[in-house]
Amino acid sequence: MDDTSFTDEEALQFHSSGRPGKLEIAATKPLTTQRDLTLAYSPGVAVPCLRIADDETLSYEYTNRGNVVAVISNGTAVLGLGNIGAAAAKPVMEGKAVLFKRFADIDGIDIEVDTTDVDEFVNCVRYLGKGIGGINLEDIKAPECFVIEQRLRELMDIPVFHDDQHGTAIITTAGLINALQLTGRTLGDSKMVVNGAGAASIACVELLKAMGMKHDNVVLCDSKGVIHQGREAGMNQWKSAHAANTDARTLADAMKGADVFVGLSVKGAVNKEMVASMAARPIIFAMANPDPEITPEEVREVRDDAITATGRSDYPNQINNVLGFPYIFRGALDVRASTINDEMKIAAAHALAELAREDIPDEVDKAYGGQRLRYGPDYIVPVPFDPRLIVAVPSAVAKAAMDSGVARRPVEDLDQYRRELTQRLDPTASSLQVAFEVVRANPRRVVFAEGEEEQVIRAALAFRNAGYGTPVLIGREHRIKETMKSIGLDESADLEIHNARLSSENTKYAEFLYGRLQRQGYLFRDCQRMVNQDRNVFAACMVMQEDADAMVTGATRSYSVALEDITRVIDPSPGERVIGLQMVVAKGRTVFIADTNVHEVPTAEALADIAI
Numbered sequence: 001m002d003d004t005s006f007t008d009e010e011a012l013q014f015h016s017s018g019r020p021g022k023l024e025i026a027a028t029k030p031l032t033t034q035r036d037l038t039l040a041y042s043p044g045v046a047v048p049c050l051r052i053a054d055d056e057t058l059s060y061e062y063t064n065r066g067n068v069v070a071v072i073s074n075g076t077a078v079l080g081l082g083n084i085g086a087a088a089a090k091p092v093m094e095g096k097a098v099l100f101k102r103f104a105d106i107d108g109i110d111i112e113v114d115t116t117d118v119d120e121f122v123n124c125v126r127y128l129g130k131g132i133g134g135i136n137l138e139d140i141k142a143p144e145c146f147v148i149e150q151r152l153r154e155l156m157d158i159p160v161f162h163d164d165q166h167g168t169a170i171i172t173t174a175g176l177i178n179a180l181q182l183t184g185r186t187l188g189d190s191k192m193v194v195n196g197a198g199a200a201s202i203a204c205v206e207l208l209k210a211m212g213m214k215h216d217n218v219v220l221c222d223s224k225g226v227i228h229q230g231r232e233a234g235m236n237q238w239k240s241a242h243a244a245n246t247d248a249r250t251l252a253d254a255m256k257g258a259d260v261f262v263g264l265s266v267k268g269a270v271n272k273e274m275v276a277s278m279a280a281r282p283i284i285f286a287m288a289n290p291d292p293e294i295t296p297e298e299v300r301e302v303r304d305d306a307i308t309a310t311g312r313s314d315y316p317n318q319i320n321n322v323l324g325f326p327y328i329f330r331g332a333l334d335v336r337a338s339t340i341n342d343e344m345k346i347a348a349a350h351a352l353a354e355l356a357r358e359d360i361p362d363e364v365d366k367a368y369g370g371q372r373l374r375y376g377p378d379y380i381v382p383v384p385f386d387p388r389l390i391v392a393v394p395s396a397v398a399k400a401a402m403d404s405g406v407a408r409r410p411v412e413d414l415d416q417y418r419r420e421l422t423q424r425l426d427p428t429a430s431s432l433q434v435a436f437e438v439v440r441a442n443p444r445r446v447v448f449a450e451g452e453e454e455q456v457i458r459a460a461l462a463f464r465n466a467g468y469g470t471p472v473l474i475g476r477e478h479r480i481k482e483t484m485k486s487i488g489l490d491e492s493a494d495l496e497i498h499n500a501r502l503s504s505e506n507t508k509y510a511e512f513l514y515g516r517l518q519r520q521g522y523l524f525r526d527c528q529r530m531v532n533q534d535r536n537v538f539a540a541c542m543v544m545q546e547d548a549d550a551m552v553t554g555a556t557r558s559y560s561v562a563l564e565d566i567t568r569v570i571d572p573s574p575g576e577r578v579i580g581l582q583m584v585v586a587k588g589r590t591v592f593i594a595d596t597n598v599h600e601v602p603t604a605e606a607l608a609d610i611a612i
Contacts, residue, residue, distance in 0.1 A: 331397030
């Protein structure tokens with residue numbers, strides 16, 4: 001059974017075990033003494049209340065308003081389930097709120113409005129704005145969702161965002177940007193067919209047109225066929241806005257010669273003959289849920305040159321809204337944007353597309369079972385657990401909000417803002433930020449002893465790119481270049497590489513080592529062999545001869561073996577001990593543990609030295 005498989009009983013147990021549901025409220029201030037209670041409630045709470053009464057914007061300073069998004073639905077179009085009502089939609093809305101917290105540290109609250117009347121829904125929601133920072137509309141059927149969102153955007157001065165429309169559009173657009181690049185196309189010269197004329201489809205078309213896709217190059221289809229100029233059956237104002245000037249009347253007609261297919265309709269809507277009729281190197285986004293319009297396997301049977309994407313996690317290129325909404329709201333909230341406009345959506349799409357083209361961190365590969373994720377036809381959008389999303393997307397959205405004039409609290413230093421974003425979800429970032437800044441101000445040469453290993457090469461590049469100093473890789477240059485090429489890195493990257501066997505410093509290092517070890521029974525040729533063959537010894541000699549400031553090792557050897565290699569070359573400072581130190585970081589708490597590596601049974605004196 002794979003990670004996406006489950007039984008009904010497992011799902012019910014997950015939601016009912018312990019405290020039912022998926023959310024709780026946790027206090028952010030201490031409530032352990034009478035004084036705490038006095039400050040948190042009466043009479044202490046009156047002070048911020050009066051300040052806010054004088055200046056409403058202070059509600060962002062004295063309450064959690066600036067970090068709260070309400071997830072609001074009436075349950076009329078729950079994905080894959082249809083109109084199930086407000087109460088039945090609550091598990092979905094709770095899930096959405098949990099994702100806000102997990103991926104962007106936003107406090108999501110779910111609100112289920114028990115009405116299908118547009119006026120009643122709008123009237124209910126419009127008065128919530130003074131206590132929250134933004135509204136995420138969810139699972140509301142079309143065309144009512146268009147009216148509801150538009151009216152709330154006009155009535156409220158906080159971001160109102162229908163994720164089923166715009167979230168899908170943003171992630172789809174990000175994927176298309178890269179798919180078009182890989183196939184040598186641009187938005188302006190591509191012909192696209194969109195099947196399905198609901199909220200998500202129309203939002204996709206509108207965003208792509210805002211980015212440069214030509215009106216006449218987009219053919220929108222629904223269950224009645226092509227939405228063309230002059231058609232009257234099954235039309236509304238939103239469909240009419242995208243009616244094409246075309247002779248095509250069926251989906252099969254429209255697909256002939258098309259560069260791109262975007263499906264947000266139903267399983268089986270597309271057949272292999274339709275795919276075979278498309279242009280060379282077709283792009284096929286079959287995103288019907290839970291099953292696509294056509295599967296990637298079926299596409300490959302007739303077109304091995306196609307790039308495919310779906311809404312499912314068991315295929316490459318999942319178009320998943322979780323890549324968007326948490327981070328878009330994070331950026332909007334942080335600059336107190338009054339709305340989420342097209343400029344912010346476009347910025348988010350470009351940020352996602354650019355992130356997919358960057359090198360993939362080790363932790364992402366590990367999170368996905370060791371898959372070698374590399375930019376290309378099978379990897380055109382980031383994956384949800386990429387830790388870089390929290391920096392890339394919110395910072396792009398915040399900048400776009402500032403540039404377009406909707407930010408009411410602009411960020412003065414974007415670099416500092418990016419560092420703050422990193423700290424939100426990575427507790428080590430805040431703990432080590434001071435150390436990072438010290439290192440950036442005093443860059444060093446650091447030797448990476450196991451320079452042929454993939455994770456070591458990545459670490460060296462990350463060290464250099466972060467501005468910490470100059471990495472030096474120990475290894476055979478051709479092997480390092482081969483590894484870089486195999487993992488999708490630029491093999492021409494300017495990295496300093498030393499082959500221990502061929503180094504011009506070998507004699508100097510061997511003489512130094514012989515001077516240390518000759519009284520321990522080592523011959524000069526023994527020392528020369530160690531310098532030539534043991535990368536830890538070579539790296540340690542570089543440090544001792546001041547050719548480097550520090551070394552990193554341990555990726556391929558155990559701690560004890562690596563330490564033995566190093567102590568052949570380097571002694572502890574006079575009066576000091578060699579110890580192992582681990583730092584365990586949790587949110588709001590950092591613990592240092594020593595010694596877990598060197599002193600198995602330390603004496604009282606040793607413990608005192610370690611502690612001091």
